Amino acid sequence: MNALAARRRHPAAIAILIILGLFLTGAVYAALAPKPADATTRALPAQSVEEGKALFRANCSTCHGLNAEGRATGTGDQIAGPPLAGVGAAAVDFQVGTGRMPLPRPDVQAPANNEIKFTQDEIDSMGAYIASLAPGPGVPSEEAVDPTKGDAARGGELYRVNCAMCHNFAGAGGALTRGKYAPPIEGVSGRHIYEAMVTGPQSMPVFNDANLTPESKRDIIAFLYTIDEAESPGGMPLGSLGPVSEGLFAWVFGLGLLVASAVWIGAKSA
Amino acid sequence: MSTAPTRPADALRQGDRPAEARPGAAARTVGGVAGWVDDRTGAAKPVGYLMKKVFPDHWSFMLGEIAMYSMIVCLLTGAFLTFWFVPSAGHTIYDGSYVPLRGVSMSEAYASTLNISFDIKGGLIIRQIHHWSALMFIVALVVHMFRVFFTGAFRKPREINWAIGSVLALLAIIEGFAGYSLPDDLLSGTGIRAMQGFVQTAPVIGTYLVYAIFGGPFPGEMIIPRLYSAHILLIPALLVGLFTAHIGLVFLQKHTQYPGPGRTEKNVVGFPVMPVYAAKAGGFFFIVFGILALISAVVQINPIWAYGPYDPSAVTAGAQPDWYMGFADGALRLLPGWLEFEIFGYTVSMNIFPGALLLLPLVYVVLGVYPFLERWVTGDNREHHLLQRPRNSPVRTGIGMAAITAYSVLLFASGNDIMAIKLGMSINDLTWFFRIGFFVLPPLAFWVTKRICLSLQRRDRDTVLHGRETGTIVRTPDGRFFERHDTELTPDQWILVQHEPVAPLELEPAVDENGVARPAARKDRLRARLSRFYFADAVNPVTPEELAAAHYHGEEHEAIEPSETSASGGAAPIESAEAGRH
Structure with a gap:
């Protein structure tokens, strides 16, 4: 070890390190690179x-x-x-x-x-x-899209990083430019979700097995199945569209109810 | 006194008058407890004054009450939430009962909000009541402001209260934003990150401000505790303090009232607080609370568990602020990107700054200043306690509608992506529609509103002068037909004639009699021009003379029917009556 440490400032050290690094990266890539989707x-x-x-x-x-x-x-x-x-x-x-x-x-x-x-x-x-x-x-195998074999919590994290910016946090869909849109993915089968990820239909990017491993894809499918099946704990979800639908509800129904009751109590003779 | 033992020094006090009974003495007879309290605090007189205070009755006066009660509900539910919420960005791994997030790393703030929602009894409903009440607080506050504006209730002596109200409105949305940002879910974290970007666009001081607010170049671990202090302590204290002043001034200045027979600038026609309004307002509090609880029980709001924990690399489609910040978000969405430029190597983000940062205080400053501007233009220094019907101030009503239109365009623009997917439209087209609409629609709204107001005023005049159509068709001896109009002035018609006639200010000559220019002449010209803008085409109420003249014609015209007047004598009044009608 001491001999190695003494030569660490040798002019060739940097070159050797780069060669070593490239070789190792290549070797690791060859070992771990995604295989064609045969499996x-x-x-x-x-x-x-x-x-x-x-x-x-x-x-x-x-x-x-x-x-x-x-x-x-x-x-x-x-x-x-x-x-x-x-x-x-x-x-x-x-x-x-x-x-x-x-x-x-x-x-x-x-x-x-x-x-x-x-x-x-x-x-x-x-x-x-x-x-x-x-x-x-x-076409993926049954096992590759089986939601029961995926980890919904991990799938949720992957979904929020990779998918939510277009498809919305609850899979309710979102707008893209010039009339294009990311469709809602509530109730879409796991196979079609998987196929969309590997083929990138319409404006969607391709999530190949290097971006998202087959296991990650299965986790995302598991997450989407979980939120599909979960009942909404707080009541009517108003389309899961975020604050816009909540604000609209407040102005139309909230204000409507409150003003109606104000009119009612104002009309009561004293 | 007489029972006290005699002391030599008492002789010195022989000429003294005995102390008068304390003003509260009468109240002492009210009851044991009230008397006991009054003896120690002297509260009977002021409380009695307040309880006897008379308030006019109208549903639109309760809009402010809705805001007040929603704020109280926010304070109550907020206190509950502070028992459980952990205002910390410290890292933790979630291990609660919401399965899809188990094992996910997140901040303590987010984990505690999840616990409130899923593991604390009643936590979710209290959180939802808190959030819905916050939304309704600001909705009611805005609608209350509309009522005050359109009825001219902000005129002297209430300009200060209007200004306080404007500050309250601004504080309310800042308070709301601080609360929205606390749970550290994906949406609120995105909001904080966006705010950091907005603050950074402030020319020159932007980066310094960011460091001051966030304690670093990015929203780090300091912002949540800071927002928490602001949300539960600083802003609520200001809100409650200003609100107390706001309502105190209402008591002090008396409530305005709608015009009607027997209502003058000097009186208030209505009912006393005790027992009428104590019962009505007390009951109304529970109605408001009940409606808020009902909404919160059946409609989900801000599902933080669905958004997931904040992560700078993630964002969700449909990321919007709560509605009250929507107009600033909309302005940001409409600003074109080419407004950004560089000068001396510094980037000036005019594509962000005007909409996201400047607009917010600007709207509320313009709002707060309006009564002072209008008073300057009208030169009206009298006190006003009778409200105006919106139609009787067409230009102000038009200005109000134009402002609401501009605000609404920005508000709707902040939902352009949701509208695009729900209406199947292109977000680009929508953005252009709103961009053009922001400049075109407010003047259009002003013009349409003003014309409608003037027409309504003309109809009012017509109703007073020519009465209402009876549906009775009368045929004159020479074969003409006309409809009889009922011209009796009923008490209901009082409000058609009660308002004051208005006219534009006369311009004083620019030079005095010696030919010397008056220094104020230029300012006066502007003022006269604005005054013409307000009042040039005013439709003034029917004067008694006009009414008498119309009645005179009317009587003559009634006289035609039974008696056989000569054809030439009968035709003339009919024509004049018809001419007057058109």
Whole structure:
């Protein structure tokens, strides 16, 4: 140790340290780097690719192109549908499974729609077709999105740091620029939450497994399930929109009740 | 005295008059306890004075009462909360009964607020009553202010009380903000951090101010204890002190009253405090408390557990201050970013400073100064105890509505993101709508309000002069039709004619008879111009002469119906009556 300490001011020391640091970082990264999402991905039957391609051509190719290469609008200055190679089966499952696709009309963003146009088998087939074009995130396994296996408290912390600025503290949604918005995520299934995080639909950023590990994603899903199921302890939550709805309530109902009682007692003869 | 033993020195006092009975002696007969207290304090006379004080009756006079009671409810519930709240930014790990936060590291302030909400019996309802009462306190205070403004109750001799009220209103929102910032949840922490940014934008002194207030460049561990002292001690003491002065002046100056038959500047028509208002106001306190408790029991407010602990890296969508700070937040949202510039290497944040920092005191200074300005313009130095109907002061009513419109534009702008998602609109479009609206809507509101007031006044004149439409259609012998108007002046119509006629101030000549310019001429020109602005198109009440003239026509016109007057004699009065009506 003493010999090492004596040479710590050697001209080569700094270079050796940098090389050592780079080597160690590389080695640790290689050991810990996120693997492709195989472990969390459901296997897709190969035979459904052909069926998915047929469905895709019939329902999606108007905007996305016959081979999912993407298309411009008639005027050529805007994108009708983006190219889909590499978006993965997860994106198909999310977009079609939440009713966002097929898009009924061009808009600032695709709204969630309760009317799902395809069966889950059809969605899976289209997902298999899109996944066959280029590798991309797959549909998560049941285990990966099981809220009972997540830590809701940790998920809450991650949610507040990564998600609340757009989706609001209670998942009630929030505004983005020019009419775009972060949709409410109350009552959204864990699978769709997971898929949204890995694919980054609309204006949402991608939270890949390096940003948020699969366990962290499961924690966030657990947190969202917890606040969905929890009854609101203080009474009516007024849309969980914060002080704006509280102020509106105070002015309309609070003042209304108090003034009505003032009028009533003022009209009472003395 | 006579029973006392005789002493030689008593001779010196032989000519003295016996001491008069103390004024409280009469009250001593009231009762044992009251007499006992009066003997020791002499309270009977002032209390008797207060109890006999007469107050006029009207529901709008109770708006201030609502504010007062909400403040009292805040004081009561606040005292309860201080038993449990820990005003400390010290770190702790939560281990209470709210599962989604168990094991999360947070400040003691936040953990104790969670405990109040979940582990202390009645804690959550008291916290919610405290918060709802705070919101309602300021709502009621603002509406009370509207009533005072639009009825001209701030005129001499009540300008000082108006100024005190303005200070109270400003203190109330500062008190509210301090309370909002205490629990150290994500929303309140964001609010404190935003405030730190606002303070920093003060030109030159910004950074010094931040260090003075926060004890460092960022909101650290000092701000919560400091806000706590301000919230539970300093500001409440000021509020209660000023409020006592506010209500003391109401007793001293007598309450204003609405005009009506028998009500003059010299009397107050109403009921005495004891027993009428003691019962009414006492009962009303419990009604207000009951309504606040009801709201708090069924409607959740500030769910701090859902916001989570404050963390500088996190923020939530829809982060707004409570409504009373909304206008400043809205102004901040509307200010364009290009207003920031650099000068001599210093950044001047005019994109933040005017809205977030300057506006707050400015609004309340303008508010407090208004009565003095109006008195200067009108030159009216008399005392006023009779209220004005808002329509009888069209320009003031217009100014008030313009101010409310400007305030509302800013208030709504602070909710632009919520409006965007709930109405499916673009936040950019909304922001532009409010930006333009801030400049366009107040003048529009002024103009519309003034026209409405003038029209209402004209209708009042018309009602007095030509009475109300009876619905009886009369046909004259020469075949004309007209509707009979009932022109009897009922007591209800007193309020249509009771107000004073007004006219703009006459401009004195700029030079005196010797041709020497008067030094005050320029100021007078401004004053005359403002006076014209206020009163140039005033519609004045019907004078007795006008009324007599109208009645004269009316009688003649009534006379047509039964008797067979000549056609030429009958037609003329009808025409004049119709001409007068339009």
